[in-house]
Amino acid sequence: MSLSLSKKATAVKPSSTLEITAKANTMKAEGIDIISFGVGEPDFTTPDNINEAAIRAIHDGFTRYTPASGTLELKKAVCEKFRTFNQLTYQPNQIVISNGGKHALTNIFEAILNPGDEVIIPVPYWLTYPEIVKLNDGIPVYIYGEKENGYKVTAQQISAATTDKTKALVLNSPNNPTGAVYPEEELQAIAEVAIAKDFYVVADEMYEHLTYGEQKHISIASLGLDIYQRTITCSGVSKSYAMTGWRIGYTGSSARIAKLMGSLQSHQTSNPNSIAQKATVEALLGNQSTIEAMRVEFDKRRKYMYQRVSQFPLLDVLEPEGAFYVFIDFTNVLKMSYQGQPIHTINRVAQILLEDYHVAVVPCDDFGFDQFIRLSYATSLAAIETGLDRLEQFITSLKEK
Numbered sequence: 001m002s003l004s005l006s007k008k009a010t011a012v013k014p015s016s017t018l019e020i021t022a023k024a025n026t027m028k029a030e031g032i033d034i035i036s037f038g039v040g041e042p043d044f045t046t047p048d049n050i051n052e053a054a055i056r057a058i059h060d061g062f063t064r065y066t067p068a069s070g071t072l073e074l075k076k077a078v079c080e081k082f083r084t085f086n087q088l089t090y091q092p093n094q095i096v097i098s099n100g101g102k103h104a105l106t107n108i109f110e111a112i113l114n115p116g117d118e119v120i121i122p123v124p125y126w127l128t129y130p131e132i133v134k135l136n137d138g139i140p141v142y143i144y145g146e147k148e149n150g151y152k153v154t155a156q157q158i159s160a161a162t163t164d165k166t167k168a169l170v171l172n173s174p175n176n177p178t179g180a181v182y183p184e185e186e187l188q189a190i191a192e193v194a195i196a197k198d199f200y201v202v203a204d205e206m207y208e209h210l211t212y213g214e215q216k217h218i219s220i221a222s223l224g225l226d227i228y229q230r231t232i233t234c235s236g237v238s239k240s241y242a243m244t245g246w247r248i249g250y251t252g253s254s255a256r257i258a259k260l261m262g263s264l265q266s267h268q269t270s271n272p273n274s275i276a277q278k279a280t281v282e283a284l285l286g287n288q289s290t291i292e293a294m295r296v297e298f299d300k301r302r303k304y305m306y307q308r309v310s311q312f313p314l315l316d317v318l319e320p321e322g323a324f325y326v327f328i329d330f331t332n333v334l335k336m337s338y339q340g341q342p343i344h345t346i347n348r349v350a351q352i353l354l355e356d357y358h359v360a361v362v363p364c365d366d367f368g369f370d371q372f373i374r375l376s377y378a379t380s381l382a383a384i385e386t387g388l389d390r391l392e393q394f395i396t397s398l399k400e401k
């Protein structure tokens with residue numbers, strides 16, 4: 001026997017967004033004034049009513065194991081939220097509460113994939129999907145969103161990518177990194193393909209509360225019984241409730257899949273944190289006005305960031321409709337030179353912005369689009385203004401090669 005390591009584990013790419021955030025934080029700790037557009041987490045603190053529910057849970061001694069797949073109280077609260085917000089009817093035995101949305105997605109792919117199963121992943125994608133699919137012996141099949149369609153994929157593209165090995169489609173709306181939101185008619189067409197070609201839809205609706213303007217979030221599973229039966233709807237409280245650190249995500253699925261995921265979870269992690277589960281009941285059923293206030297604030301920042309970036313030379317940007325990201329095409333920047341050196345790669349752009357302009361951004365090569373940058377507007381309007389001033393200085397300093 002050698003002391004070799006798991007091939008699957010060593011093949012996993014570390015999350016580049018977390019790496020960039022870590023590097024920016026180190027520079028901040030050294031006293032450098034960094035503006036961070038990297039983070040995928042709200043800058044707001046968790047609302048008081050939610051914090052108080054957690055404190056009450058501690059005082060009440062609610063600090064022991066709960067059922068592995070979550071408390072009945074929280075499952076009922078999730079059912080209520082699915083009923084009122086998503087027009088979806090689930091019973092508690094169809095719900096699994098997990099340690100954050102990422103864990104919920106891990107459970108899903110562990111529960112449905114066998115070696116060689118194909119999972120269609122629209123590009124650009126949130127960088128974790130391909131890694132989770134591969135860790136569970138699945139094969140990612142990539143289809144590319146076109147600018148003309150807001151970087152969303154079409155039902156025709158999905159249909160053309162299916163084979164007899166297609167097991168599932170990942171559908172992320174509102175989308176990270178593009179901020180696109182799939183409208184009902186597009187979801188309906190995708191649902192028809194899923195039914196006709198007989199595969200699962202993994203609907204990642206983590207940003208469901210964060211939509212702006214006319215566009216409203218619609219759950220694909222709400223579009224009819226056939227699509228409901230083959231969809232696993234995944235969400236959580238991290239983004240909409242400013243609860244990233246609490247680690248609560250959840251799924252709605254068939255009772256059969258929920259039972260399987262609950263069983264996997266019982267061996268792998270046991271229950272999610274009992275106190276965070278109590279806090280999540282309050283988040284989902286309590287006063288929603290602070291949530292709306294955060295959404296309104298995100299919307300102001302979205303408008304400001306989009307309007308400014310769309311006026312910068314060399315950059316190309318579409319108006320995002322959801323989540324808290326602006327997805328920017330830097331193709332023309334890559335053709336320029338900076339301080340006499342050709343730029344070439346999006347990672348070089350991110351490096352220059354961090355080191356010379358003290359702005360942290362996410363280069364999207366790990367999201368499948370290697371000429372794009374994602375800016376998060378989950379930071380104050382004042383920071384956004386300063387950060388965009390610096391970005392503008394960088395862009396205007398560039399010279400033809």
Ligand code: PLP
Pocket residue numbers: 040099100101102103126172175176204206236237238244247248249
């Ligand atoms: N889904 C998407 C699209 C995300 O962007 C994220 C977090 O960045 C998650 C799921 C996971 O969220 P959580 O922090 O609850 O694991």
